[in-house]
Amino acid sequence: MNIEDKNPDLKSSFQKGLITGLLICSLFALIFLFVAKGGIHPVQKQTETDQTSGDTQVSMSDIEKKLESLESLVDEYYYYSDDMDTSAIADKVYAAYIAGLEDKYSEYYTADEMQKRMESINGSYCGIGAVVSKNEDGEITIILPYENAPAANAGLQPGDIILSIDGTDLSGMELEQAVTLVKGEEGTSAVFKVRRGEEEFETTITRQQVNVPTVSYEMKEGNVGYIYISSFEMSTPEQYKNAIDDLLNQGAEGIVFDLRNNGGGALDAVIDMLDYILPEELLMYVEDKFENRKNYYSEAECIDETLPMAVIINGNSASASEVFTGALQDYGRAKIFGTKSYGKGVVQNLIPLNDGSGVKLTIAEYFTPLGRNFNNNGIDPDETVELPDESQTEAYDEKGYLKEGYDTQLNAAVSYIQSQIAEK
Known part of the structure; x- marks a missing residue:
């Protein structure tokens, strides 16, 4: 959401309320989702710190207060506060909430990532036509380039490591995030930096519609x-x-x-x-x-x-x-x-x-x-x-x-x- 306002104090105040509202609503929405799906049983409201459990329990009011504190600090001190993308901030909070589960198979998807995920499940998507995975070192690796698809036509082989896409380093990146970069609009091109053994090289690949032959x-x-x-x-x-x-x-x-x-x-x-x-x-x-x-x-x-x-x-x-x-x-x-x-x-x-x-x-x-x-x-x-x-x-x-x-x-x-x- 882009807002132009000549009053920086009003703009800053609006951003503060918007971001805090987004973050709090998102966390409550996720907890409601878990309850609705049977993920947790409703229990009596706990005090902010449950000393009987042996571990410090963080209540929603604790989270809300801390987010408000962080928001205030950002609003008061952060140099680039006028350029903040509230949507991107919110998405990162949602992703962090799921990442906090410390389950490598549970993930949050932005709307764009979700669309690409559904395309993949349905067996058709726009990309380079290759199965990719993470190797033991966490590197994005080509597992299988589909025959006559862009990746194979560009000479990519099983075992090739994708180091970057259009200059974006893939080191430490989650697989789904990397896949989002690999995919894109039909006809668009991207520069892939690849390592094969000790050799590193770059190749430009044009994305196209791929009907996955499974x-x-x-x-x-x-x-x-x-x-x-x-x-x-x-x-x-x-x-x-x-x-x-x-x-x-x-x-x-x-x-x-x-x-x-x-x-x-x-x-x-x-x-x-x-x-x-x-x-x-x-x-x-x-x-x-x-x-x-x-x-x-x-x-x-x-x-x-x-x-x-x-x-x-x-x-x-x-x-x-x-x-x-x-x-x-x-x-x-x-x-x-x-x-x-x-x-x-x-x-x-x-x-x-x-x-x-x-x-x-x-x-x-x-x-x-x-x-x-x-x-x-x-x-x-x-x-x-x-x-x-x-x-x-x-x-x-x-x-x-x-x-x-x-x-x-x-x-x-x-x-x-x-x-x-x-x-x-």
């Missing part, structure tokens, strides 16, 4: 169908079912599902997909903090229950990928190959707010049909298979992709399916 498939030798699933979006189940049906029509007698580097996605999507390959039984369940349990069952008729299946996972297979893997493993319907999965066994709910912003909150834990919770533990494969070490240069091409025949994890899964087919 499923790709092909027939392998010996009538083995191969399906790669990059994420579980709302558009994925249809792609997945079409892939299975087409492979079976081509004569596939077994299927390998590749979930490597699949960070998860929508719970409804993975349930729909499991429903297509498992008979009527429990697929998984979730429990909230009040121990309320919700079961998810397979309901539709499934494909041939004797069809041999295998799943490949790695350390980047998370959340919905682990739900998919865990269900098939619990029922012995697929053999799991690769390395231990990531270990994200908690559920987030994306809640839109009235002003177009939103909040993602951890609300429950996932459990496999046999009651396994894999949060922070991951899922162990039935057969651990490592990929060739990077020092084996003969195994990788110049873009960092494994050459044909060197994917030891895929080779093991395909060989297993071939052996199962031979035994039928």
Whole structure:
């Protein structure tokens, strides 16, 4: 909100009241949201400091008083007070409130970030066409550039580190904030500073509309169908079912599902997909903090229950990928190959707010049909298979992709399916 006023005292006073009002209303609104959603139980009003708990409890009146004090100090002393963006300040307070939960999966989204988040979930957005994640050092890393999308056309490769975008340093930035910078209006360009190994370089990439292809498939030798699933979006189940049906029509007698580097996605999507390959039984369940349990069952008729299946996972297979893997493993319907999965066994709910912003909150834990919770533990494969070490240069091409025949994890899964087919 831009206000022009020749009286600086009046302008300053207005800003002070506006910001304080925004911040207080936001905090009360968030607490009301938690109560309405069952996140907390209403209790009797506490005194400002509850000495019986052993920890200092901060009441809303404490917060209001401190915000007013900070506002007064800013109003009186801050040199650039006339240039303050009250909307940006408010957004930072909301984000800080959620960050104070110290839960890496709970996040606040501005209206712009929320719009981009919904585009991603729906399977279409405007950007560079690449899956990005944070590595162990907190760096924004290219995981998978989509074929024929801007990132791939610009030469970006898996493992590339994005250092900055248009001069904005990404060091220490939250993943969602970085993704917001990556995306933008169709036809706009941005300069990406990238590190690959010891080399740093810059490349200009023009954003375009990206319809995310989350499923790709092909027939392998010996009538083995191969399906790669990059994420579980709302558009994925249809792609997945079409892939299975087409492979079976081509004569596939077994299927390998590749979930490597699949960070998860929508719970409804993975349930729909499991429903297509498992008979009527429990697929998984979730429990909230009040121990309320919700079961998810397979309901539709499934494909041939004797069809041999295998799943490949790695350390980047998370959340919905682990739900998919865990269900098939619990029922012995697929053999799991690769390395231990990531270990994200908690559920987030994306809640839109009235002003177009939103909040993602951890609300429950996932459990496999046999009651396994894999949060922070991951899922162990039935057969651990490592990929060739990077020092084996003969195994990788110049873009960092494994050459044909060197994917030891895929080779093991395909060989297993071939052996199962031979035994039928």
